[in-house]
Amino acid sequence: MNNIINIANARIQKGIVTENLDLIGSKLKTEIQKKFARSLFLREVDTGSCGACESEIISAINPVYDLQRFGVDFVASPRHADALLVTGPVSLNMSLALKRTYEAMPSPKFVITAGDCALDGGPFKGSYYIEGGVSKIIPVVFHIPGCPPKPIDLVLALLLAVKNLKRS
Amino acid sequence: MKYLEFKIAVLERTGLDERAFRESGSEIYIAANLENFHGICLLLHSILSSPVMLYFAEDNVKTSGVYTLRCGFLGKKIQRWVFVVVDIPKDNLNFPAISKDIVSAQLFEREIKEMFGLIPAGSPDVRRLRLHDEVWPDGYFPLRKEFVKPEKTNNTGKYYVFDRIEGEGVFEVPVGPVHAGIIGPGHFRFSVAGEPIINLELRLGFAHRGAEKLFEGKSAKEAQIFSECISGDAAFAHSLAFSLAVEQAAGIDVKENVKINRAIGLELERIYNHINDIGGMAIDVAFSYSSTLASIVKENILRLNEKLSKHRYLKGSNGVGQCALIKDKESRVCLLEVLSGAKTDIDLLKNILFSSVSFMDKVDTTGTLHRKTAEDFGVTGLAGRASGLELDLRRVFPGIYEKTSFEIIRGDKGDVLSRLNVRFNELAVALRVITELSGQINFSGKEDSPEAIIISGTGLGAVEGWRGPIIYWVKIGKEGKIERCKIVDASFNNWQALSCCVHGNIIPDFPVCNKSFDFSYSGGDL
Ligand code: SF4
Numbered sequence: 001m002n003n004i005i006n007i008a009n010a011r012i013q014k015g016i017v018t019e020n021l022d023l024i025g026s027k028l029k030t031e032i033q034k035k036f037a038r039s040l041f042l043r044e045v046d047t048g049s050c051g052a053c054e055s056e057i058i059s060a061i062n063p064v065y066d067l068q069r070f071g072v073d074f075v076a077s078p079r080h081a082d083a084l085l086v087t088g089p090v091s092l093n094m095s096l097a098l099k100r101t102y103e104a105m106p107s108p109k110f111v112i113t114a115g116d117c118a119l120d121g122g123p124f125k126g127s128y129y130i131e132g133g134v135s136k137i138i139p140v141v142f143h144i145p146g147c148p149p150k151p152i153d154l155v156l157a158l159l160l161a162v163k164n165l166k167r168s
Numbered sequence: 169m170k171y172l173e174f175k176i177a178v179l180e181r182t183g184l185d186e187r188a189f190r191e192s193g194s195e196i197y198i199a200a201n202l203e204n205f206h207g208i209c210l211l212l213h214s215i216l217s218s219p220v221m222l223y224f225a226e227d228n229v230k231t232s233g234v235y236t237l238r239c240g241f242l243g244k245k246i247q248r249w250v251f252v253v254v255d256i257p258k259d260n261l262n263f264p265a266i267s268k269d270i271v272s273a274q275l276f277e278r279e280i281k282e283m284f285g286l287i288p289a290g291s292p293d294v295r296r297l298r299l300h301d302e303v304w305p306d307g308y309f310p311l312r313k314e315f316v317k318p319e320k321t322n323n324t325g326k327y328y329v330f331d332r333i334e335g336e337g338v339f340e341v342p343v344g345p346v347h348a349g350i351i352g353p354g355h356f357r358f359s360v361a362g363e364p365i366i367n368l369e370l371r372l373g374f375a376h377r378g379a380e381k382l383f384e385g386k387s388a389k390e391a392q393i394f395s396e397c398i399s400g401d402a403a404f405a406h407s408l409a410f411s412l413a414v415e416q417a418a419g420i421d422v423k424e425n426v427k428i429n430r431a432i433g434l435e436l437e438r439i440y441n442h443i444n445d446i447g448g449m450a451i452d453v454a455f456s457y458s459s460t461l462a463s464i465v466k467e468n469i470l471r472l473n474e475k476l477s478k479h480r481y482l483k484g485s486n487g488v489g490q491c492a493l494i495k496d497k498e499s500r501v502c503l504l505e506v507l508s509g510a511k512t513d514i515d516l517l518k519n520i521l522f523s524s525v526s527f528m529d530k531v532d533t534t535g536t537l538h539r540k541t542a543e544d545f546g547v548t549g550l551a552g553r554a555s556g557l558e559l560d561l562r563r564v565f566p567g568i569y570e571k572t573s574f575e576i577i578r579g580d581k582g583d584v585l586s587r588l589n590v591r592f593n594e595l596a597v598a599l600r601v602i603t604e605l606s607g608q609i610n611f612s613g614k615e616d617s618p619e620a621i622i623i624s625g626t627g628l629g630a631v632e633g634w635r636g637p638i639i640y641w642v643k644i645g646k647e648g649k650i651e652r653c654k655i656v657d658a659s660f661n662n663w664q665a666l667s668c669c670v671h672g673n674i675i676p677d678f679p680v681c682n683k684s685f686d687f688s689y690s691g692g693d694l
């Protein structure tokens with residue numbers, strides 16, 4: 001394990017990204033402590049994304065960003081999730097699956113979208129085969145712009161989303 | 169075989185007139201009619217020993233009252249793309265299916281049928297591919313020019329029927345379209361007897377976003393940006409293939425520096441994806457320590473991408489006739505530095521994986537894709553090469569790669585280990601090729617190419633992306649607007665490899681089989 005840590009330290013030049021990250025991350029952690037009593041579990045749903053949004057979400061849990069240390073984790077089932085993180089313009093084939101995934105979650109629950117596609121179809125706006133945004137199907141409380149949003153943007157956006165969250 | 173020999177052989181065996189041949193760069197179009205179309209396709213399939221590489225229709229009803237069908241093969245030895253072209257009159261939409269004789273044509277004909285309403289007569293399978301029966305009503309063909317969206321979609325009352333495997337103790341495991349991981353949508357239906365998988369049926373199309381239709385009416389510039397959204401982890405390869413197609417259509421010359429930069433971009437994309445998938449294979453057999461290392465390497469390449477192109481996935485770096493990633497000596501130094509770090513890490517990663525007995529045990533002989541199966545289904549790219557097929561567009565059309573020590577990497581067994589090895593070896597080649605190419609960039613020359621003028625025409629652009637060939641065929645109309653854009657991502661036909669390779673394996677090994685290919689949902693579904 002030491003090996004990896006050495007490499008991580010050697011390869012990741014400390015820079016503006018990492019410094020900001022620690023700051024934002026610690027705030028995120030405090031906020032999650034307050035509102036979720038320790039952790040926020042997300043279930044990711046791809047409704048027809050190009051895959052780059054997923055790649056960046058996965059990057060956010062690599063050792064450089066290590067989103068998990070701030071109390072956020074991704075779970076395999078909507079039944080274990082506090083929130084959905086949804087990407088893609090919602091292809092017609094995915095709208096039922098998205099709805100059912102949402103319905104399978106226990107309440108209270110909320111939905112965050114990531115990437116321009118998920119807002120209103122983004123580059124796929126006007127297509128015959130998309131619903132044109134996640135909010136057409138399920139209620140969305142927060143959107144993370146970008147094509148794709150960078151990992152640091154995801155962390156920051158999660159902080160804002162959790163901050164804005166009202167107790168229901 | 170020389171091109172001329174090939175041409176003579178085709179003329180002799182088909183009795184065609186020489187005027188049936190139209191030659192344009194590396195593209196050959198052979199005009200056929202509905203009687204001889206099937207025969208000529210079969211002939212090309214056998215003398216070129218090529219699967220159907222791209223096969224698509226175009227709506228010319230308004231101008232000439234026909235739909236035009238083009239079935240394309242790759243002549244590796246003659247270094248040409250060879251198309252058979254046939255017109256189908258608008259009042260009789262039948263054409264002779266070739267999928268009853270050539271397996272690799274199957275999905276293309278299903279696509280042609282659902283998108284244009286043309287009927288492949290005699291095809292063994294005419295089910296829809298992407299427009300799911302549950303949501304899309306009958307009689308609407310999106311790629312026809314006069315298409316209007318149905319007023320009502322969803323809840324059509326129809327259902328897709330999966331193949332039912334029956335027998336004592338056989339049970340089904342349905343998975344997806346929402347998967348447990350952070351990954352694209354698709355449905356996998358396993359039939360299992362005891363432990364071994366006896367059948368796997370894939371149902372895809374969940375990521376269908378109508379991409380080809382959206383290209384129509386866009387300017388080349390707009391379309392360029394859009395092509396980067398077809399398959400995000402191959403954004404560079406897609407936009408490069410698109411640029412090449414437009415450059416071919418409009419007869420635009422590309423400078424040497426641009427070619428070098430493009431090859432560098434293509435190889436950088438290969439590096440971060442191969443390393444990502446190697447890490448993915450490790451995590452899929454619960455070897456998370458090594459996958460962590462892989463994710464750091466990937467992150468570093470993404471950051472390098474951002475330094476070079478202002479985008480972690482190299483978006484925005486290709487333009488028609490243009491591409492500048494390594495703009496000055498500093499960026500070259502930065503490139504070489506990051507890559508040399510990556511090389512050290514990759515060597516270490518390889519060491520960790522190959523010295524773990526339990527890891528090797530998991531990947532060896534798992535998920536075997538036999539060479540013959542790969543050949544029949546038209547499996548290309550990394551997946552095909554790991555099963556012993558010799559196909560790499562960088563070899564067929566070397567271009568700038570001629571000036572490097574590029575070599576084609578192949579495996580023989582077609583199992584997960586084979587694909588792992590091909591990836592490691594391709595990583596080594598990519599690192600070497602980039603280093604060699606970066607030394608050949610000329611920083612003194614005038615950088616800016618003038619904005620290219622787009623004229624009407626058709627053209628094909630193809631690159632060997634990290635998964636395999638990505639092919640664009642583009643038709644540009646009079647105002648410089650795209651009239652038709654056909655995209656074939658290697659994933660389209662390659663997905664079939666996954667259902668074949670899992671027979672006899674157990675479900676817990678499925679993730680590592682899947683990751684060893686890592687096909688694109690969005691690239692296949694468009
Ligand atoms: S927002 Fe951009 S990166 Fe994300 S899925 Fe859409 S096209 Fe891909």
